Amino acid sequence: MVVASLSAKKGHQAVQLTYDGEGLRIEGDVTAAKRPKAPRTCFCIPLPPPKVSNPLLLPIQNINLLNVEYGSTNMLRISALIPDKPAEDESPVTLYNLVYSIDPQDAEKATKFSSDIMSQVYKDVQQGKRLKVLINPFGGQGKAKHIFETQVKPVFEAAKCAMDVQFTERQGHGIDIAKEIDINAFDSIVTVSGDGVIHEVINGFLQRPDAREAIRKLPLGVIPGGTGNALSISMLGEKSGFDPQYTALQVIKGKPMAFDLCSVTYDDKRYFSFLSQNYGITAYADLATEHMRWMGDTRTIIGLLQQIFGGKSYSMEAAFDIVKSDKTSIAEDYPVEYDRSDQQTAIDDSRGGQVVDSIPPLSEPVPKGWTVVNDDICVFLTSKVPWLARGMLTHPYCMPNDGLIDLMLIKKGASIGDKLSVFDTVDKGTHVKSKIVDYYKVKAFRLTPVTKDPKQKNYVAIDGEHAPPKPFQVEVHRSLGAVLSLDGRYRSTTI
Numbered sequence: 210m211v212v213a214s215l216s217a218k219k220g221h222q223a224v225q226l227t228y229d230g231e232g233l234r235i236e237g238d239v240t241a242a243k244r245p246k247a248p249r250t251c252f253c254i255p256l257p258p259p260k261v262s263n264p265l266l267l268p269i270q271n272i273n274l275l276n277v278e279y280g281s282t283n284m285l286r287i288s289a290l291i292p293d294k295p296a297e298d299e300s301p302v303t304l305y306n307l308v309y310s311i312d313p314q315d316a317e318k319a320t321k322f323s324s325d326i327m328s329q330v331y332k333d334v335q336q337g338k339r340l341k342v343l344i345n346p347f348g349g350q351g352k353a354k355h356i357f358e359t360q361v362k363p364v365f366e367a368a369k370c371a372m373d374v375q376f377t378e379r380q381g382h383g384i385d386i387a388k389e390i391d392i393n394a395f396d397s398i399v400t401v402s403g404d405g406v407i408h409e410v411i412n413g414f415l416q417r418p419d420a421r422e423a424i425r426k427l428p429l430g431v432i433p434g435g436t437g438n439a440l441s442i443s444m445l446g447e448k449s450g451f452d453p454q455y456t457a458l459q460v461i462k463g464k465p466m467a468f469d470l471c472s473v474t475y476d477d478k479r480y481f482s483f484l485s486q487n488y489g490i491t492a493y494a495d496l497a498t499e500h501m502r503w504m505g506d507t508r509t510i511i512g513l514l515q516q517i518f519g520g521k522s523y524s525m526e527a528a529f530d531i532v533k534s535d536k537t538s539i540a541e542d543y544p545v546e547y548d549r550s551d552q553q554t555a556i557d558d559s560r561g562g563q564v565v566d567s568i569p570p571l572s573e574p575v576p577k578g579w580t581v582v583n584d585d586i587c588v589f590l591t592s593k594v595p596w597l598a599r600g601m602l603t604h605p606y607c608m609p610n611d612g613l614i615d616l617m618l619i620k621k622g623a624s625i626g627d628k629l630s631v632f633d634t635v636d637k638g639t640h641v642k643s644k645i646v647d648y649y650k651v652k653a654f655r656l657t658p659v660t661k662d663p664k665q666k667n668y669v670a671i672d673g674e675h676a677p678p679k680p681f682q683v684e685v686h687r688s689l690g691a692v693l694s695l696d697g698r699y700r701s702t703t704i
């Protein structure tokens with residue numbers, strides 16, 4: 210383990226820097242501590258500001274260090290994203306740019322000190338990535354541009370990343386950009402948007418003649434700039450996945466993680482989905498309440514309650530290639546620790562060419578061995594990510610590249626009380642334990658929405674977007690995509 214120390218100064222004040230191979234401790238920089246928020250008042254009497262710990266007294270971990278460099282002006286510059294509450298899981302992070310003067314006699318020592326640290330900090334990650342940044346100016350109700358400029362750009366600059374920034378100008382622009390991008394000119398394509406632009410980028414890549422190679426060569430960097438941000442939350446958790454600076458750290462320090470994508474066919478269309486396919490009362494709650502967007506998230510709750518109290522159900526003819534159907538064994542198989550090497554191997558497989566489905570086309574009969582379920586259901590919801598939104602841990606056993614789609618199914622006939630309790634417990638994922646919830650892992654499926662009552666409108670949503678309520682089929686392609694990830698898995702869900 211490397212142990213190095215360096216004496217520096219901030220003004221006249223002596224500062225001691227110590228590096229132990231895993232973290233950098235800075236002692237003596239008393240002005241670096243984050244200032245507490247405005248003092249509080251109580252009945253007009255000002256209260257003393259709350260005590261704030263000095264994060265520099267803790268070693269700044271390698272993962273949090275962005276850049277350490279000694280320059281010609283005898284200055285040592287340190288940039289780091291430091292957790293505000295280091296002991297807390299999913300703590301927000303703050304960007305610190307610290308500058309210390311070094312005695313010119315120690316120039317050689319300072320150069321070695323900084324290069325030793327940098328070689329550890331970027332031990333197996335590329336330093337100074339070349340980023341193609343796509344910003345949806347309308348993402349997150351128009352906040353994405355501001356988020357990028359105030360929170361993300363300074364972090365990428367501190368880490369010496371090269372940025373080529375482009376605003377998406379219309380619906381579908383993300384598809385065209387990904388179709389045309391020079392995959393050798395960048396190390397990652399970063400989206401500052403919701404899941405909509407990510408969906409477009411993935412589909413643009415997969416329309417290219419070199420689809421497989423392109424999508425792996427330019428891993429996605431995901432910055433939450435939308436309203437939902439399901440992929441970001443699923444990778445980092447409900448708080449960190451919504452923290453632009455923490456997700457920027459994931460882009461800088463993340464390694465490519467392979468993740469599965471679903472090939473979806475309906476009519477003469479085919480595209481790739483990385484989130485969900487939805488039919489039944491949850492699709493209704495999302496799509497039929499679009500006109501109530503002004504209400505925010507409340508609109509979907511109102512939609513759901515309408516459907517539950519109205520006893521609504523939907524008919525389907527479906528068939529599944531089921532791999533696992535026992536909830537207990539699915540829960541037992543869910544790994545507490547995840548083996549990253551799996552994903553590295555998958556990423557190294559860089560065959561080019563387009564993605565060909567292995568299941569027969571929709572026009573042909575259901576393959577032998579599939580389970581046919583022609584029934585009335587309340588909820589049919591498949592997903593490749595555990596969280597579909599904050600507070601919606603719908604598929605807690607989802608894995609990024611197990612080659613399987615998780616299906617949650619609630620059939621007709623469940624009581625109103627049981628259905629309400631499912632939606633009451635979905636925030637923690639414990640709804641899957643309810644007797645009315647069936648949970649499967651499938652490789653592929655086919656679904657035909659059946660309209661029994663002409664007055665009832667059937668809704669189908671794929672990755673949150675309307676799809677015609679026509680027959681469609683889905684096949685998962687294992688490890689097809691690549692996304693930059695700090696720890697190489699979806700966030701562990703312990704339920």
Ligand SMILES: Nc1ncnc2c1ncn2[C@@H]1O[C@H](COP(=O)(O)OP(=O)(O)OP(=O)(O)O)[C@@H](O)[C@H]1O
Nearest residue numbers: 348349377378379380381402403404405435436437
């Ligand atoms: N300049 C633009 N004008 C109009 N639409 C755009 C523009 N840029 C992107 N879009 C479209 O906006 C849609 C939604 O984008 P995105 O998911 O990024 O944001 P959001 O709606 O805030 O987030 P969420 O999907 O999480 O609700 C995408 O389908 C994309 O095609």
